[in-house]
Amino acid sequence: MILAITTPKPRRNVELILLVLALAVGIGASAMVGLNSTAAFDSDFWFQSSLLIVAAFAFHMILRFRAKYADPIMLPIVVALNGLGLALIHRMDQPGEDTGNNQLRWTLLAMAVSIVVIWFLKDHRLLRRFTFISLAASAVLLVLPLVPGISAGEVLGASVWIRLGPMTFQPGEIAKITLAIFFAGYLSSNRDLILLAGRKIGPVQLPRFKDLGPMITAWLVSIGILVFQRDLGTSVLFFGLFIVIIYVATSRISWVVIGIALILGGGFLASKFFSHVAFRLDSWWNAFTPEVFDRSPGGSGQIVQGLFGMADGGLVGTGLGQGRPDLVPFANSDMIVALIGEELGLIGLFAVVMLYMLLFTRGFRAALGARDAFGKLLACGLSFAIALQCFVVIGGVTRLIPLTGLTTPFLAAGGSSLLANWIIVGLLLMISNTARGPVDTTPITHAPTEAVQTS
Amino acid sequence: MNHSIRNAWMAAVAMFALLFGAISYVQVIGAGDLNDNPWNQRAVLANYCNDRGAIIVGGKPIAESVAGDETCKYQRSYAQPELYAGITGYFSRTYGSTGLEQQLRDELAGSSDQLFLDRVSQIFLGSQPKGASVELTLDPVIQKLAYDLIPDGQRGSIVVTNPKTGAIIAMVSKPSYDPNLIATHDPAKEQASYNQINQVPGINLNQSVSGPTGELLAPGSVFKLVDTAAALSSGKYNKDSVLPNPDSLPLPGSSASLPNYAGGNCSTRNTADFPFALEQSCNTPFASIALDLGQKAIADQASKFGFGQDFGDQLKLQSAVSVFPTNLDQAALAQSAVGQRDVRATPLQIAMMTAAIANKGVQMKPNLIKTVRAPDLRVISEPKPEALRTSTTPDIASQITQWMTDVVSQGIASGAAIPGIQVAGKTGTAQLGDTGLNNSWFTGFAPANDPQVAVTIVMEGVNVSTGAKLTSPNAKKIFEAVLNK
Numbered sequence: 001m002i003l004a005i006t007t008p009k010p011r012r013n014v015e016l017i018l019l020v021l022a023l024a025v026g027i028g029a030s031a032m033v034g035l036n037s038t039a040a041f042d043s044d045f046w047f048q049s050s051l052l053i054v055a056a057f058a059f060h061m062i063l064r065f066r067a068k069y070a071d072p073i074m075l076p077i078v079v080a081l082n083g084l085g086l087a088l089i090h091r092m093d094q095p096g097e098d099t100g101n102n103q104l105r106w107t108l109l110a111m112a113v114s115i116v117v118i119w120f121l122k123d124h125r126l127l128r129r130f131t132f133i134s135l136a137a138s139a140v141l142l143v144l145p146l147v148p149g150i151s152a153g154e155v156l157g158a159s160v161w162i163r164l165g166p167m168t169f170q171p172g173e174i175a176k177i178t179l180a181i182f183f184a185g186y187l188s189s190n191r192d193l194i195l196l197a198g199r200k201i202g203p204v205q206l207p208r209f210k211d212l213g214p215m216i217t218a219w220l221v222s223i224g225i226l227v228f229q230r231d232l233g234t235s236v237l238f239f240g241l242f243i244v245i246i247y248v249a250t251s252r253i254s255w256v257v258i259g260i261a262l263i264l265g266g267g268f269l270a271s272k273f274f275s276h277v278a279f280r281l282d283s284w285w286n287a288f289t290p291e292v293f294d295r296s297p298g299g300s301g302q303i304v305q306g307l308f309g310m311a312d313g314g315l316v317g318t319g320l321g322q323g324r325p326d327l328v329p330f331a332n333s334d335m336i337v338a339l340i341g342e343e344l345g346l347i348g349l350f351a352v353v354m355l356y357m358l359l360f361t362r363g364f365r366a367a368l369g370a371r372d373a374f375g376k377l378l379a380c381g382l383s384f385a386i387a388l389q390c391f392v393v394i395g396g397v398t399r400l401i402p403l404t405g406l407t408t409p410f411l412a413a414g415g416s417s418l419l420a421n422w423i424i425v426g427l428l429l430m431i432s433n434t435a436r437g438p439v440d441t442t443p444i445t446h447a448p449t450e451a452v453q454t455s
Numbered sequence: 456m457n458h459s460i461r462n463a464w465m466a467a468v469a470m471f472a473l474l475f476g477a478i479s480y481v482q483v484i485g486a487g488d489l490n491d492n493p494w495n496q497r498a499v500l501a502n503y504c505n506d507r508g509a510i511i512v513g514g515k516p517i518a519e520s521v522a523g524d525e526t527c528k529y530q531r532s533y534a535q536p537e538l539y540a541g542i543t544g545y546f547s548r549t550y551g552s553t554g555l556e557q558q559l560r561d562e563l564a565g566s567s568d569q570l571f572l573d574r575v576s577q578i579f580l581g582s583q584p585k586g587a588s589v590e591l592t593l594d595p596v597i598q599k600l601a602y603d604l605i606p607d608g609q610r611g612s613i614v615v616t617n618p619k620t621g622a623i624i625a626m627v628s629k630p631s632y633d634p635n636l637i638a639t640h641d642p643a644k645e646q647a648s649y650n651q652i653n654q655v656p657g658i659n660l661n662q663s664v665s666g667p668t669g670e671l672l673a674p675g676s677v678f679k680l681v682d683t684a685a686a687l688s689s690g691k692y693n694k695d696s697v698l699p700n701p702d703s704l705p706l707p708g709s710s711a712s713l714p715n716y717a718g719g720n721c722s723t724r725n726t727a728d729f730p731f732a733l734e735q736s737c738n739t740p741f742a743s744i745a746l747d748l749g750q751k752a753i754a755d756q757a758s759k760f761g762f763g764q765d766f767g768d769q770l771k772l773q774s775a776v777s778v779f780p781t782n783l784d785q786a787a788l789a790q791s792a793v794g795q796r797d798v799r800a801t802p803l804q805i806a807m808m809t810a811a812i813a814n815k816g817v818q819m820k821p822n823l824i825k826t827v828r829a830p831d832l833r834v835i836s837e838p839k840p841e842a843l844r845t846s847t848t849p850d851i852a853s854q855i856t857q858w859m860t861d862v863v864s865q866g867i868a869s870g871a872a873i874p875g876i877q878v879a880g881k882t883g884t885a886q887l888g889d890t891g892l893n894n895s896w897f898t899g900f901a902p903a904n905d906p907q908v909a910v911t912i913v914m915e916g917v918n919v920s921t922g923a924k925l926t927s928p929n930a931k932k933i934f935e936a937v938l939n940k
Contacts, residue, residue, distance in 0.1 A: 244463050251459040293494065304494065310481045311489035312497045324497060346482040350475065357471050364464040368457050380460050387467035391474060398477035 008438050011072040012064050018076035019056055026052060026083015032320040033091040048090070048104050052083060055111045062115050063429065066122065069437030070429040071366060077359045078410055078425050081352070082107055082418070085411035088339060092325050092332045099332060099413050106415035113419060114426035124430045128374045131185030134178040141171040141178065142221065146228055158231045158405055172225070172234050173420035176241070176385060177427070179221075183242055184377035186214060187249035191373070195250050218242040219262050223270070230276050233392050233404030237385060239263050244384040245377050248367075284402035302329045303396070303403050306338030310349075310398070317345025332413045334405060337397045353394065356409070360387040363428045369435030379431045382424045503548050504528050508563045508586030508830070510543055510555055513595035516588075518543045518556065524640060531556075531638040537631040538602050541666040542591070542772070542823070545634035549645055553663055555589065555823075558771045562587045562827050562836075585830040592622040592825045600936050602627040604929040610657050610915040611925070612667040612802040615933055618810035618900055618909045620840040621769070621819030624937065626803070628666035630657045667806075668766075668774035671799035672913060675885030677896045678757075678794030680808060680855060682741040683729060685756035687851045689748050692729075694854055698740035700727035706786035713742050713789050716884075719867070733858045734866030736882065738793045745792030746785060753792060754779050759846045760808040760818070762800065767820035767843045777804040794885055806911035809898040811846035812855050813879070813906035818843045860903045863927075868897060870927030873934055877903035880930065884922060895922025901934045908937040 027049045034045050056079045063070050086107065090100030121127070127134075144162050145151050152161035152168050161168045187194070197208045222239040225231050243259035270277040279298035286292045287300035287307075294301070305328045312318065323342040325331035331339050341349040363383025370376045389406055396403035407417040481489070489495060504527040509519035517539045523530035531546045533539065544554015552560065560566075565586040601613040605627065615625040632655070636648035653660050662669065686692040702722050703714040715721040721737035732740040745753050757779040758764060766774055777800040783791055790796040803821065811818035820843040827836040846852075859879035862868045868880040880899025887893060895917050900909040910933045914925045 244466075248456060248459040248463055251456070288492075307481055307489055308492065308495045308497055310478075311486035311495075314482055314486055324500060327496065327500075341478065341482055346478060349478055349482070353471060353474055353478070357468070360467055361464065364460060364467070367460050373456065376456055376460065380463055384463055384467055387470060391467075391470040394474050395470075395477060398474070398481050400473060400477040 008069050008436055010064075010068040012060070012068055015063070015072035015075060016060060018073065019060055019079060022076040022080035023053055023056055023083060025080045026087060029084050029087035029320060030090065033087050035321070044090075044101070048086065048101070051104065051108060052079075052086070055108050059111055059115060062118060066118050067429055067433035069433045071362050071432035071436065074359060074362050074425055074429055074432070077355050077362075078422070081355055081359075081410035084340075084352070085336065085408075085413075087320070088336060088343075088411070089332045089413045091321055092339075102415070103413050103418070106418045107422075109415070110419040110422035114422040117423055117426045118430055121430065123434065124375055124378065124427060125372055125434075127181050127378070127427075128185045128188070131182055131189070134181040134185065138175045138178040138182060138221075141175040142225065142229075144171045159229045160231050160234065167415070170414070170416035172229070172231070173416040174423075176234075176237065176420055177382075177423055179238060180241055180245070180378060180381040180385065183214070183218075183245040184374050184381055187245055188373035188377050191249040194246075195252070214242075214246070219266065222263070223266050227270070227274065230274070231405060232270075232277060232280060232402075233396075233406035236263065236392060236404065237389055237406065240388045241381050241385045244388075245381040248380045249373070249377055280402045280404065284396075284399065287399060302335065303399060305329070306335045306397050307399060309338050310341035313342035313345045313349075315346045317341075317343050317348055319343060333407060334393070334403075334412065335397060336412045337394050337408055340411075341397075352411075353390070356386065356390045360384070360390075362432070366428055366432035366435045370431050371434065371439070375431045375434065379428055379435075382428055386421075386424065500548065503546075505564060506585045507531065507546070508565065508588040510539075510559075510563075511588055511590040512539070512593045512598070515595070517591075518546075518634075520586075527640050530640060533634045533638070535599075536633040536635050538598060538627070539593075540631045540634050541628050542593070542626065543634060545637045545660070547637045547645060547649070548640070549642060550637060550649055550660065553660070555771060557663070558773065559589055559827075562589060565830070587830065587835060588828050590825045590828070591823055592624065593626070593823070594624045594937075594940075596940075597625040597933065597936055598627060601625040601933060602629070602631075604912075604925075604932065605629045605914070606925070609917070609925070612670065612913050613929075613933070614667045614802050614806040614911045615937065616806055616810050616821065616909050618813035618906045619819070621810070621822045621843070622825075622840070623770075623821055623823050624908065625933075626667050626823075628670070628802075630655050632658055632660075664773045664775050667802040668770070668772050669801065671775050671777065671801055672894050672915065673796075673885035673887070674794040674798060674800040674805055675883030675894060675896055676736045676738075676794055677805055677808075677881050677883035677898050678792070678798060678800075679733065679736065679741045679883075680812065680859075680881055680898075681757050681760060681762075682744050682753065682792050683733065683855055683858070684760075684812075684847045684851055685748055685752050686744045687854060688756065688847060689752055691747070692744070694729060697726050697728060698732055699743050700724055700732065700737055700740050702739075704739040704742050704789065706789055707746070708784055709786045711786065713738055713793070715739055730858050730861050733881065734862050736862075736867055736884075741792050742789035745788050750781075750783050750788050753788070754781065756847075759844065760811060761804055761844070761846075764844070766803065766807070767841070769820045769822040769824065769838045769841065771823055774803065775801050777801055794883060802911055802913050805896065805898050805913070806909060807843075808846070809881075809900055809911060810909045812852050812859070813900040813909050814852075815849040816845060816847040816852040818846050856903055859899060863899065868899065868927045870923065871897065871899060871930045871934070873901065873931055873938075876901055876934070876938065878931070878934060879903040879906075880927065882923075882926060884919060887916060890916075892916045892918060893922055895919075895926050897926035897930045899930060901938060908934060910934060 086103055089103050093100050145159050150162045152163045160170050160172050222235040225235045243256055246255045271281050283292050283300035287304055292300045309328055320343050325339045328335045340352055360383040363379055367376045367379035370379055386409055389409055393406045393408045395401040407414045409421045506529050507520045509516035518533050520529040521532045544556045546552045546556040563586040597615055605611040612628040616623050632652045637645055639645050703712045705712045715737050720735045727737055727740050762777045762779045780797040787796055791798050807818055820841045822838050824838050826834050829835050856879050859881055860877050863872050863878045863880045868882045871878050871880045878901040883896035885894040895914045898911040900906045910930045912926045912930055914922055
């Protein structure tokens with residue numbers, strides 16, 4: 001142990017071996033799907049598999065050059081999840097549909113962008129300079145879907161898409177990253193102020209009202225998304241992201257209590273005033289009532305069909321390609337977890353959830369190891385965002401909580417989500433690189449003079 | 456800060472612990488309830504596209520799975536669909552299944568316990584599940600003959616059995632339909648056909664029972680066989696008893712009366728013995744017997760013949776239970792004794808009663824299944840003839856047989872007579888209110904001294920002369936066809 005700490009090891013060869021396994025999962029799944037359908041091992045299969053292999057090894061090589069102490073497990077996990085998602089989405093394509101190839105294009109683009117980020121950013125601490133630019137960027141990104149001209153309008157009840165030429169894009173996915181950078185940057189600079197000021201009532205230290213500012217802002221942003229974009233999932237995700245970063249920055253449980261109180265209060269008001277929120281709650285709580293089941297839109301048919309699929313899968317599943325995703329609306333995006341439960345069974349779904357758990361755990365590990373507060377907060381926030389997003393999606397599909405329109409990271413069909421999550425992984429890899437690597441005593445090039453080093 | 460990072464991680468792990476719990480609940484603990492949910496189409500759909508076993512008659516499939524389209528690997532297909540619809544039922548994606556498709560679903564889908572090892576090998580070989588094939592006791596020639604003997608547009612049923620084994624040789628009814636139309640993979644066509652077929656009077660595809668096993672009809676005079684057996688077994692009557700035979704029997708406690716059939720020979724005598732009363736099918740002697748013996752004696756005898764009872768475990772088709780009503784006043788008892796009022800019997804029930812008389816008083820379990828074979832042709836089930844219940848004594852059965860023989864040789868069922876062969880039979884004409892129309896019955900067996908075949912025919916809503924033409928003479932054709940084989 002001591003040796004490991006004193007002389008950091010890159011572990012890139014471990015990553016290489018795991019990467020081969022991860023590719024075997026994704027490509028193996030593709031092969032199984034091919035075997036079970038009429039078009040077994042068509043040219044698509046070879047083409048897609050080789051592209052995925054090339055991209056994965058290119059990413060690996062970049063890490064060898066640019067971030068050789070980066071966490072060796074994250075990339076293989078993400079490649080496995082992404083590959084499995086590709087196989088499942090390809091398998092669900094009806095004749096004439098091309099969601100599978102589209103997902104592959106986005107995967108390659110997302111990996112390329114992530115590589116670019118790693119290659120040119122070199123050090124995550126540079127991002128701290130963009131704290132307030134990130135806030136501005138977040139605001140722009142979140143408002144974009146409401147701007148006439150580029151807005152894609154209301155799609156499936158939510159206004160979260162914009163139109164870029166032939167493609168649609170969800171800017172809110174990228175805002176997840178910029179908001180995390182803003183929260184981490186702002187709180188790493190101001191945590192002492194927030195920590196020390198404020199009145200103490202009993203054991204609870206209440207923050208000063210002016211320090212509540214960012215929290216109120218975050219709350220308003222979340223509520224704004226809920227009201228104007230009608231997107232419950234993203235709203236919860238942003239607020240959760242903020243709460244975890246402020247909690248880690250201050251170690252004050254009072255923030256968490258205030259935050260949860262705010263979100264429950266906001267949710268309660270929203271359910272009173274907005275039919276789409278009320279419908280979500282109703283189709284969760286009363287999913288098995290006939291009028292709720294049959295209601296369209298906003299009924300519980302989707303979630304109940306997903307549950308039927310998962311129940312049908314049971315312990316070992318029906319086998320890849322043997323399920324009935326055609327019975328479940330949005331089986332390739334929102335409900336892809338239900339399809340995994342159906343075709344791969346409890347065992348397969350547990351394995352996938354374990355992969356996510358391993359992924360965010362490695363992210364938290366990077367946060368623990370990071371030597372700067374900004375890096376700690378950013379890694380923590382991004383890792384928790386992955387965990388929370390999985391919880392909201394899988395919890396929604398299994399009827400643990402109301403179903404909202406979030407995507408399952410790396411698995412679900414959707415380009416913006418893939419892009420955002422690959423960038424998040426790129427950032428986590430970079431933070432883990434500084435965390436696991438030898439102590440860097442040289443100053444950051446062009447370090448901002450006002451930066452306060454806290455560790 | 457690291458302490459709060461660990462706490463945040465623990466919060467995330469706690470959320471995931473909830474997820475593991477929720478997944479376990481949905482996929483294992485609560486899965487049974489979800490699978491049984493009536494909205495859950497998966498079980499039906501999962502089986503729907505499988506290679507189901509065939510239903511076979513005379514070595515040829517009457518229902519089988521053939522290659523389907525890309526949405527569904529197999530398609531259910533019925534040969535001579537109208538002829539066998541009442542037996543096979545249909546197998547539909549939207550409307551579920553009926554008949555043997557429903558009752559033998561485990562065998563046909565290959566999910567019955569006897570096919571467990573086949574399923575295991577299918578899992579390891581990765582092959583498609585295959586169902587067991589079921590061969591029926593039906594004789595395709597007799598089935599076709601019986602079906603054709605019911606004129607198109609005429610509602611009616613015919614049941615042909617082997618009284619010694621309980622095996623069903625033919626069982627048909629009209630109107631019928633083509634189950635292929637409802638087994639199609641095209642949902643729009645399926646729905647249109649379903650609605651169209653349901654508009655035919657006499658067909659209700661929503662019902663799980665229909666035709667010879669499901670339709671409850673007034674049995675009319677064939678019920679007099681029950682009275683006769685009850686009388687002989689009571690000890691109060693014997694083969695030489697003299698019965699009162701007034702033209703009309705005043706019904707106790709009411710102003711109405713029960714007449715004998717006006718145009719017949721009954722009115723030639725004021726008293727009758729059993730042979731005459733049965734040959735001419737006089738009403739008043741049997742009403743007198745019922746009033747004399749009381750309701751319980753008649754109801755008990757009816758029950759011994761199968762009224763109010765089930766048909767045992769070999770028939771497999773769902774069936775309706777025939778009724779002899781309870782709590783009758785004297786007037787109702789007198790009318791019930793001649794098979795009117797609220798007495799109701801399925802054609803199969805009447806066939807079973809006759810078969811019991813033919814088989815020395817022992818009623819055999821009606822059986823439709825000859826063999827069930829696994830996909831590798833191994834026999835996994837082969838029902839043997841089994842007694843269902845004792846209906847009466849051999850002596851009484853043989854006495855009634857003798858009188859039924861007279862009904863054919865000298866009585867009103869003479870149309871069923873075959874030169875050189877003793878045929879036993881009984882007709883019935885149950886009035887349908889005041890419409891002038893009747894349910895016209897024939898039930899009987901041949902040869903009387905060594906019964907090989909029992910035939911029960913009912914034509915619904917016919918006048919007396921049409922009924923007479925469509926019952927006894929048709930029975931004769933079926934007797935000849937079976938006995939000459």
